[in-house]
Amino acid sequence: MTTRAAPWGQGSPDDHREDPRPRLLPYHRLGHADPEHRWWKPLVELLLFGAFYLVLAIVFGIVWAVGLMVSRGEEALDEIFLGPAELEIMDPAIFFMLFFSLVLMIPALLAARAIMGPRPAGLLLSVTGRLRWGFLGRCLLVALAVYAVGHAAAALVEYALLGPPAAPRPVEGFWWLIAMIVLVVPLQCAAEELVFRGYLLQTVGRWLRRPVFAILLPVPLFTFGHLYDTWGLLAVAVMAVVAGYLTWRTGGLEAAIALHVVNNVIATLFGALGLADPDAEESSWIALVISAAMQVLFAWLVVRAAGRRGVEVTRTVHPPRPPVLPVVGHVPGGHGPGGPAGTDHLPGGWICPGPPACPGRRAEPVPGPGTQRLP
Numbered sequence: 001m002t003t004r005a006a007p008w009g010q011g012s013p014d015d016h017r018e019d020p021r022p023r024l025l026p027y028h029r030l031g032h033a034d035p036e037h038r039w040w041k042p043l044v045e046l047l048l049f050g051a052f053y054l055v056l057a058i059v060f061g062i063v064w065a066v067g068l069m070v071s072r073g074e075e076a077l078d079e080i081f082l083g084p085a086e087l088e089i090m091d092p093a094i095f096f097m098l099f100f101s102l103v104l105m106i107p108a109l110l111a112a113r114a115i116m117g118p119r120p121a122g123l124l125l126s127v128t129g130r131l132r133w134g135f136l137g138r139c140l141l142v143a144l145a146v147y148a149v150g151h152a153a154a155a156l157v158e159y160a161l162l163g164p165p166a167a168p169r170p171v172e173g174f175w176w177l178i179a180m181i182v183l184v185v186p187l188q189c190a191a192e193e194l195v196f197r198g199y200l201l202q203t204v205g206r207w208l209r210r211p212v213f214a215i216l217l218p219v220p221l222f223t224f225g226h227l228y229d230t231w232g233l234l235a236v237a238v239m240a241v242v243a244g245y246l247t248w249r250t251g252g253l254e255a256a257i258a259l260h261v262v263n264n265v266i267a268t269l270f271g272a273l274g275l276a277d278p279d280a281e282e283s284s285w286i287a288l289v290i291s292a293a294m295q296v297l298f299a300w301l302v303v304r305a306a307g308r309r310g311v312e313v314t315r316t317v318h319p320p321r322p323p324v325l326p327v328v329g330h331v332p333g334g335h336g337p338g339g340p341a342g343t344d345h346l347p348g349g350w351i352c353p354g355p356p357a358c359p360g361r362r363a364e365p366v367p368g369p370g371t372q373r374l375p
Contacts, residue, residue: 024314027127027251028205028214033317034118042203045116049199052108057101064097089278090271092176099184105191109199124198126252127315135250135311139258142301147262150294169274177272181265189260190253196222196240197247197256215244232283235291239263242295246302251313255302259295 025033031042068076072093080087080094087094113121122129158165171177200218208214219240226236243256271278306313 022319023317025127025317026205026211026314027248028201028211029209030123030127030315031118031202031206033123033315035320036117037206039207041116042199042206045112045199046203048112048115049105049109052111053105056104056108060101060104064093068093090171090173090177092173092180095177095268096180096184099180099188102191103184103187105195106187109194113199123315124194124202124253126254127312128252129315132252132254132311135252135306135309136254136258138305139255139302140262142305143258143262143298146294146298146301147266150290150297151266154290166275171272171274174272177268181268181272185264185268186257186261189264190257192222193243193247193253193256193260197243198253201244201247211248215241215248218244227281229282231285231288232281235283235288238288238292239295242299246299249303249313250306250311251315255299255306259298263291 023032031037034041065077068080072079076093080091087098089095089098109124110121113124120129122131125131155165196218200221201214204214204217205211219237222240223233223237226233228236239259243259246255246259247253267276268278270276
């Protein structure tokens with residue numbers, strides 16, 4: 001049920017229920033794939049999502065706290081939360097708590113979507129109703145290549161200006177962190193994309209047709225969820241815009257997930273190696289320019305590759321079939337439940353002999369030898 005036509009190409013309007021033609025829905029308009037779409041459904045979905053997430057977070061917090069006390073002693077919680085002024089993110093226990101708590105947004109949001117629709121719930125992932133693993137893999141390779149080149153160039157400039165960089169100094173619990181960087185961080189990135197580029201884009205798209213609103217309106221929510229200075233917040237905002245554009249332009253979350261995963265994995269890996277301070281809240285305009293350049297280059301390469309490979313960017317949604325009307329009596333040329341034309345039909349029998357009786361008008365009984373009347 002997909003088409004490779006571009007979302008900005010010709011097609012029937014995507015928000016006219018009475019239009020009998022199939023509609024081509026871009027990603028941000030997939031809420032209209034549900035024939036029972038109502039403007040208030042995303043708000044109820046948000047309430048359900050919040051309730052499910054709160055329950056999961058409480059259960060996870062209890063399990064995490066018990067596990068921490070069993071492994072480190074009964075005073076571990078006091079040492080972590082009452083001791084230092086800030087949490088030590090590179091502490092494996094803190095790292096797991098912070099990142100995995102965000103992963104819980106995935107089951108919470110999918111459960112809310114399964115209740116409220118549209119279905120399948122996989123429409124949160126792409127216009128095909130599923131995660132396109134092959135496309136995701138190609139996007140990951142492109143992002144790795146772009147970030148490798150970008151960081152190598154930044155390292156050469158730093159070497160030329162400041163001399164040799166500091167040697168790696170792995171933090172305590174390094175291998176535990178590596179395991180979580182590989183297993184948990186990608187899920188954390190996917191969870192944030194599912195919420196900020198999935199749910200929010202499609203929610204705005206239910207109310208506003210133009211994609212620019214769906215891309216830009218969620219940006220402040222994502223940006224101010226991070227604690228950075230002005231330059232750092234601008235870098236986060238640029239990433240949010242690029243990820244939103246890619247989601248709309250490629251018809252799914254795969255490119256945005258790949259960009260987010262590579263960005264976060266490299267950042268946390270540098271922190272685990274002691275090459276960067278993961279708690280730092282200050283940035284610079286140079287870091288903003290470098291990160292923005294890598295993200296824009298990634299977007300350009302992915303959009304070109306998606307166009308060459310014919311990646312689906314819209315979903316074809318057919319209008320619901322008109323209801324079949326009950327008729328009583330003989331209908332010329334028709335075949336009812338009781339047999340061919342000319343036979344008796346009981347009241348309430350279903351028949352659709354074609355226009356003008358169907359669709360849109362009730363077929364009237366035709367006088368004849370086969371007509372029965374109710375007493």
